[in-house]
Amino acid sequence: MSVAGNLEERGRLARRRSTRAAENVLTNGMLVVGAWFWGTIILTSVVIAAVQGWFGGLDGGTLQYTLGSARWFMFSLGLILATTTLPMHLAAGGTRRSFVDGLIRSSVFVGLATGIVTAVLLLIEELAWGAIGWDWQFSQGLVPEGSFAVTAASETLVIATYILIGAMLPAGYQRFGAWGGSLWVLALLFLVIFVDWAVHTGYVFGWDTLADAGPGRTLLGLGGGVLAVAIASFGVDRLYRGVSLRSTIG
Amino acid sequence: MSIAPFGAALDSVAVHYPTSWRMTQQGTVARETGGTALDGATCTFPAGAITGLLGRNGAGKTTMIGLLAGFRRPTSGTVRVGPEGYERDPWENPAIVSGVQVVRESGDVMPDEKVGVTLRHYGAVRPEWDADYAERLLDLFEVDTRKNPASLSRGKRSALGATIGLASRAPLTIFDEVYLGMDAPTRYAFYDELLKDYAEHPRTIILSSHLVGETERLFEHVVVVDRGRVLLAEPAEDMRARGTSLTGNATAVDHLAAGHRLLHRQELGPTVMVTVEGSLAEQEAAEAADSGVQVGSVPLQDLFVHLTSTTAQKESER
Numbered sequence: 265m266s267v268a269g270n271l272e273e274r275g276r277l278a279r280r281r282s283t284r285a286a287e288n289v290l291t292n293g294m295l296v297v298g299a300w301f302w303g304t305i306i307l308t309s310v311v312i313a314a315v316q317g318w319f320g321g322l323d324g325g326t327l328q329y330t331l332g333s334a335r336w337f338m339f340s341l342g343l344i345l346a347t348t349t350l351p352m353h354l355a356a357g358g359t360r361r362s363f364v365d366g367l368i369r370s371s372v373f374v375g376l377a378t379g380i381v382t383a384v385l386l387l388i389e390e391l392a393w394g395a396i397g398w399d400w401q402f403s404q405g406l407v408p409e410g411s412f413a414v415t416a417a418s419e420t421l422v423i424a425t426y427i428l429i430g431a432m433l434p435a436g437y438q439r440f441g442a443w444g445g446s447l448w449v450l451a452l453l454f455l456v457i458f459v460d461w462a463v464h465t466g467y468v469f470g471w472d473t474l475a476d477a478g479p480g481r482t483l484l485g486l487g488g489g490v491l492a493v494a495i496a497s498f499g500v501d502r503l504y505r506g507v508s509l510r511s512t513i514g
Numbered sequence: 515m516s517i518a519p520f521g522a523a524l525d526s527v528a529v530h531y532p533t534s535w536r537m538t539q540q541g542t543v544a545r546e547t548g549g550t551a552l553d554g555a556t557c558t559f560p561a562g563a564i565t566g567l568l569g570r571n572g573a574g575k576t577t578m579i580g581l582l583a584g585f586r587r588p589t590s591g592t593v594r595v596g597p598e599g600y601e602r603d604p605w606e607n608p609a610i611v612s613g614v615q616v617v618r619e620s621g622d623v624m625p626d627e628k629v630g631v632t633l634r635h636y637g638a639v640r641p642e643w644d645a646d647y648a649e650r651l652l653d654l655f656e657v658d659t660r661k662n663p664a665s666l667s668r669g670k671r672s673a674l675g676a677t678i679g680l681a682s683r684a685p686l687t688i689f690d691e692v693y694l695g696m697d698a699p700t701r702y703a704f705y706d707e708l709l710k711d712y713a714e715h716p717r718t719i720i721l722s723s724h725l726v727g728e729t730e731r732l733f734e735h736v737v738v739v740d741r742g743r744v745l746l747a748e749p750a751e752d753m754r755a756r757g758t759s760l761t762g763n764a765t766a767v768d769h770l771a772a773g774h775r776l777l778h779r780q781e782l783g784p785t786v787m788v789t790v791e792g793s794l795a796e797q798e799a800a801e802a803a804d805s806g807v808q809v810g811s812v813p814l815q816d817l818f819v820h821l822t823s824t825t826a827q828k829e830s831e832r
Contacts, residue, residue: 267600270517275609278641282608285638289624348624352632354585355622356639357612357684441533442545505606508586 282358286349286366287373293345294338294374294427301337302381305330309389317396324401327389331382331404331419332467335426338378342371342430351509364504367431368497375424376416383416404465406482408473414482418463421489425459428496435503455492462488518597519718520613520686521561522582524744526554527591529577550742551577552588557737557747559686559720561598564712564732566750567722568818569739575722576618578739579690582720583616595686612641615684617675619691625664629657629674633681640682648681651707655700668695676704680711688720693728701725705732726815736814740822750814757812757820758794761787766805770798777820789820 265273309326316326346367353363386402390410393400402410405418429452436452437445460466462485464474474481529552533545552574559565559582569575580586581593584604594601595610604610616622623632629652637643652659655673663671672695679687693701709732712719723729733750746753757777760767764786774790789812794802802809812820 267518267597271596271600271602271609274517274612274641275607278608278612278639281641282612282639285635288638289635352622352624352635353639354583354611355616355618356636357615357682358639359584359606359608359611361606362608509580 278357279359279362282353282356282362283365283369285356286353286358286363287369288366289349289353290345290367290370291373293349294341294370295377297341298338298374298378301334302385305334306385317398324399324403325386325389325393327382327385328402328404331465334378334382335422335466338374338423339426339430342427343433344430346431347434350504350507354509360505360507364501367500367504368428371424371427371431372420372493374427375420375422378423379416379419379421382419383412386410386415387412403473406464406474406477406485408477414486417486418465418489421486421493422459422463422465425455425489425492425496428493428500429455432496432499432503435500435507438507439503455495459489459492462486462492517613517685519562519716520596520610521598521601521718522559522593522595522686522720523601524555524557524578524581524588525592525594526556527552527578527581527588527593528554529574529581529586529742530589552581553742554591555739555742555744556591557744559718559737560735561718562716563734564708564719564721565735565737566726566729566733566814567720567737567739568726568814569722570822571724573739573822574742575739576690579616579618579688579720579722582686582688583614584611585616597685612639613685614688615640615679615682615686616688617679617690617692619675619694621663621671621675623663623671623674623678626662628662629659629666632663632674633659633678636678636682640684642683642685644681644683647683647711648677651677651680654703654707669697669700672696673700673704676707680707683711683715684717686718686720688722690722691724692721693723693725701728705729708732726818727813730814733814738818738821745821753814753817754811755793756791757789757817758792759787759789759810759812759816760802760807761785761810762802762805762807766802766807770794770802770805770807773798778816789816 309330312326350363390400405415407414432452433449436448440448457468460469464485530550531548533548555574555578567575581588582595582604584606587605593603595604595614596602602610604614633648637645655677657670657673663674666674672692676692679689679692721729721732736750736753737747738745760770762785764784767786767788771788771790774792776788777791778789780787794809799809
């Protein structure tokens with residue numbers, strides 16, 4: 265093979281290898297720390313349920329109130345892991361493009377894992393409440409009576425968006441400076457509110473049961489979630505593809 | 515798929531840093547003041563050679579290395595890296611950056627994960643990574659793989675960086691002040707290992723160093739950077755021939771030095787030692803022998819000090 269052909273083949277393989285490596289390192293980091301988070305949440309939920317049960321029963325459930333904090337936790341992980349992993353990824357011979365691809369795939373994968381865990385936990389909670397004889401309710405989400413698939417899909421989209429928004433925050437400061445970076449935070453906040461509204465969860469929209477629930481609103485909500493992931497992915501790509509590493513002037 | 519060693523070239527490269535903000539590893543935001551790091555730098559790093567990249571603190575070495583690795587783009591000018599005749603812009607070029615390994619002082623490791631996790635990541639990305647060799651090097655440098663890099667001493671972290679650099683077997687491997695914190699036996703073990711592996715697996719190596727005296731035996735080519743400009747880029751032999759030391763009676767030494775650019779002068783009672791640029795002509799050498807003046811070569815370290823301090827002096831005289 266000619267040198268030029270050799271280089272071309274090398275580039276193709278290198279991109280594939282480094283995308284997979286970025287995806288693995290980010291996914292593993294988020295899943296390991298996320299497992300601790302969910303362990304704590306489960307323990308806390310059980311303790312709260314036990315205490316509430318002791319004093320006269322629970323209204324609804326406990327897990328639904330943790331969904332708001334789970335996404336902000338993943339937002340923080342996105343912020344920290346993207347910031348700390350990029351320099352090593354570039355030093356190991358990766359490109360920004362492969363990092364962005366790995367980050368997006370990882371956010372969707374971790375979102376999916378979190379979505380499934382959330383849906384499973386809610387299902388277990390519903391069954392446990394029923395067995396004890398308590399009234400279980402789920403006021404968040406697109407389906408008021410609860411739906412495994414829709415809850416898993418909604419959380420997947422929300423968590424993926426939050427992880428990507430977390431990753432965009434420090435890159436925004438680097439790109440736009442102190443004032444521009446602060447304005448950028450406000451812009452990101454709009455995306456946060458949008459995805460929360462779309463799937464009707466979180467601290468702003470998750471308190472009351474969705475009024476106009478139905479198949480149409482569910483599709484619209486999930487579509488909105490997909491749009492939020494797409495916008496966040498585009499933002500991550502634009503911000504990270506031009507980012508420079510700078511340690512010191514030397 | 516083996517690939518030839520990479521060469522590199524910078525042509526009229528300038529890098530100006532604007533004042534910027536960055537997120538630290540602790541999650542806080544830090545302000546970085548701007549400045550000019552490189553100002554019209556032009557030089558080449560020949561393929562398949564060990565090049566010493568020398569310069570004082572803040573001379574622009576790290577910025578130059580960052581350009582070669584595609585960590586950043588120049589403000590102006592061009593940067594080309596690749597196999598001889600196929601050099602390309604490294605920025606976002608996977609074929610090129612996958613062949614450039616930079617070991618920076620910061621380490622570029624996962625500080626809170628076990629050493630093995632970082633090495634596995636490098637192994638997953640680097641096409642030429644040799645995991646067995648990495649293991650042998652960690653044994654040699656006595657790095658405990660069960661520990662996290664954050665809990666290693668500075669010297670051991672540097673040894674980990676050296677291991678990553680050597681085991682990557684990248685066509686262009688760059689060590690940026692990799693010896694910091696290493697004790698003398700580890701540094702010499704690293705230099706020996708570098709030469710041995712370089713002989714067995716020829717590639718291009720750039721060694722950025724302050725410890726010129728210790729590393730000069732490794733250099734086949736030298737690039738000296740000062741205040742963002744390239745002072746010289748040439749074979750190490752040519753640089754060594756740039757200076758001559760004359761030691762002897764003050765009058766005789768001064769007479770011989772008169773036709774040359776004086777780089778350094780030191781008086782020890784009636785004896786004077788000067789360093790002059792270039793070598794002596796045949797007639798001058800004979801004259802030196804007649805007048806009892808000792809003629810010697812100048813170590814790279816001394817030449818480096820003289821060259822960069824002369825530039826600094828000129829700048830301050832402006």
